[in-house]
Amino acid sequence: MTSSYSHDVLVIGSGAAGLTLALRLADKARIAVICKGELNQGSTYYAQGGIAAVLDEQDTVDDHVTDTLAAGADLCHGDTVRFTVANSRESIEWLVSQGVEFSRYPNEDGFHLTREGGHSHRRIIHAADATGRAVSEALTNQALQQSNIEVFQRHVAVDLVVRQGRCVGAYVYDRESEHVRLFRAKFVVLASGGASKAYLYTSNPDGASGDGIAMAWRAGCRVANMEFNQFHPTCLYHPKAKSFLITEAIRGEGGKLLLPNGQRFMHRYDERGELAPRDIVARAIDHEMKRLGSDCVYLDISHRSPDFILHHFPTVKARCLELGIDITREPIPVVPAAHYTCGGVMVDHSGQTDVGNLFAIGETSFTGLHGANRMASNSLLECIVFGRSAADAIGQRLAEPMADIAIADWDESQVTDSDEDVVISHNWDELRRFMWDYVGIVRTNKRLQRALHRVELLQQEIREYYSNYKVSNDLIELRNLAMVSELIIRSAMERRESRGLHYTLDYPETLAEARDTILEPRRKA
Template sequence: MTQTAENTPYFDVLIIGSGAAGLSTALRLPSDLSVAVVSKERLREGCTLYAQGGVSAVLDKENDSIESHVKDTLNAGAGLCDEQIVNYTVENGPKVIEWLIENGVDFTTEESAEGDTCYHLTREGGHTHRRVIHAKDATGREIETTLLGQIKQRSNITLLERHIAVDLITGSKLGLDDQRCHGAYLLDRQQDSVNAVRSRFVVLATGGASKVYLYTSNPDISTGDGIAMAWRAGCRVGNMEFIQFHPTCLYHPQAKSFLITEAVRGEGGRLLLPDGNRFMNRFDERGELAPRDIVARAIDHEMKRLGADHLLLDVSHRSAEFIAEHFPTVQKRCLEFGIDITQEPIPVVPAAHYTCGGIVTDQQGQTDIDGLFAVGEVAYTGLHGANRMASNSLLECLVFASAAADAIATAVDTMPPPAAVPAWDESRVTDSDEEVVVSHNWDELRHFMWDYVGIVRSDKRLQRAKSRVDLLLREIDEYYGNFRISNDLIELRNLAQVADLIIRSAQSRTESRGLHYTIDYPQTDELLTSQTTILTP
């Protein structure tokens, strides 16, 4: 049966993702537009909520400058940043911070030397100045909860919790001549039913894909859904080989995906070997404040050299009062595992953290498909290049959410209503009696990605990974075509697709640069400077 335009749910803008990118896009859209925000879990669950560090922006104009922030970002990006995009993002940084403050975000303050109250700025890896504004060590939580409070006051915004997008609905899938997005199919996880939703515009704000790795700082929902859906719909992706591994995640048998904020090192935290000796100065003159790729690779090197399962991060030389004031979230979490960070170092290990590549967009967040936008970690804008500098991620979310909202507001009057779409067809599938296939393939995927496509790569490792992911993709495609879909199957399908894109991108880059390090090509090839890896469906 075909649903008609009259009985299919319709919104002017369908936003898939409920983190900083999705919520700020929704809030910046005109209030006369009907907007839906889709969250695959509870609305407050996502990477934004767990972001501890802060937002980088030039707020201290006496001691910092736009030019300095741009230069630091370009340096971290190792020659692959789009300088125009970097300038645009950095220049708009102060404006988006002002917008957050206007919307009630309570950033940490301090008393200046003159006795005035001002915002406390910290310094993180790759930055030459203190320019990271934060809310203690729970900035993401403060931003997410504040924006969510604003969202709930907007009568034009509908919140769809516990829904996961299955696929985008495009003109080509409907047999039309247009190259446009008409909406998406959503699995209602509470009702266990798939529904079509029509929309003039769709915004992908689904975050990254770090769950493709065995160890990650990200929550379970970071399964690359937006990247995979956009790829299947015909969008290009860029720079997928550049996966950032955060150097310092808490190492403990009961700890799951808990990141130790970059600001700990920014405020003097020292990385130590098991014998208590520092080692970072042997790898980079900036020591603990070197960019994340250098620090993560150094930790990985020392762990393998020593056969250690973790190293140490020590901030106990700072006063207990300072630690309690600046790192209450880290302190509380560590105490839950019997670690008193005022008296002893924190056991740490690198873990997959951020997807620097993603769906190719322009400066307004527009993808290759008309009416389809991508904002935040899901997108490849050119800001991060071969490595993301600390706290530029939330900055990107906020700046491009504003740009996308402006572009949609400008185009809404000229965008025709979406076409009628068919209902989800389950007439030729059955309930699965082989759920073990999903769980087994999920585990296998994350293990071989960690072993073969991790911090250090090689041609042989990548070829092994490619052989395995090809087999998984065939198995998953057969399973997907025969059985009713579930949340786990959707996520596995997306993860496998993104894993394939990461592997193919890594195989195509015959050098080491930024986050991509291969023992077969350990040097940077200057001929490849500014050469972005673009894959086309």
């Protein structure tokens, strides 16, 4: 049985960002792509809305930039926003060349564009209400045809290997054999998504446990703006509807948010009503639910024709119908849920981190694009743009030799199989619940202090457990989630104002000067 592997590029994650990079390099490098489960189980696959891009003649790069800056509450990096938006059309054209079939206007040549919260134009290109699935399937099909791309399914990265200031590989847990192997590489790319699984309620699939962010932090990378967790305003509220998102495009096409008594309420919070940015909508729903003691609010699109709903929202219609909800006749019960990690590992426009030869792209990274609140459908765009730019940067350096450094195989001779896995499940539940209660949509100093105290105790237990027992998928994820949760809590404590997604009752005002929250780990000798 092989104990180690060697490639030019190791990509940790198989979503839009990771596969974009792999495909851009497939003709010139030997690439390993590892994913926790099957290839199509990441967040990309479940993205419904679409991809924001300047494609319409009435739209401009300047308008898209302006909208993004406004949604980001003055915290976006202007140069990054312009870099991303300026590359939006080319990125969409590349996706089309890879076989992504976007929705078109009936009987017309052009692509159908919709509008979402915060956008001043129709600029969301989509594949009905399953854009992520269309992108994921197309890129996966392309990747599987490339002889230079080797895919390792059901593999989980444990930690990065850093020697002499640069990343030279990673230790990876094989869920089938239950052994850890060394993956050596000239370049390592973190494309493992965000950390919304830190919260009790989330729209994300099970793998969103902040692995890339935690590994990069342990390897010596700075992280930024981890306090900005986007809560999607509308996830389906139903006991059997685990993590099912109700796309923002429903509000873009006239969907109305209603109280249990049928009254609209968003106009009391923002003149844009249902099309206000997500942070405003999520806080409004959270406030109304707490004010009324209600379990949910409702989203109603039933005033549109059944044919319109079936054509534009087939996935939402079908899923709701499975649960006995006919969205052509009745409103959808919805609640906010953790959805997107706006902060992450600090990178430049090529995805390069603080550690040599280590790149981070997609939701794992902090590029400065999203600021204090990600504007709808900018995330998949960021994945494609930075997947391409990181691939180009790596491509220019592929001739560099592999580091001639001795790296020991993973040593599990001093650990045993655990007979106390209840510790993992208990800590997991406790972590996600106090993060939801204390570090959620509305925060206070007292809540954050309580959360910090609890996460420090949990990490102490986890470190002891990790030292004595063999690793498992659940233990790896718990260790990473606890680490990322601490980063979120500490970042939230540093920001003494309310801005965008970070709202605190102790500092309700927004400061005049917008600054990033940057945390820096202690450097390893």
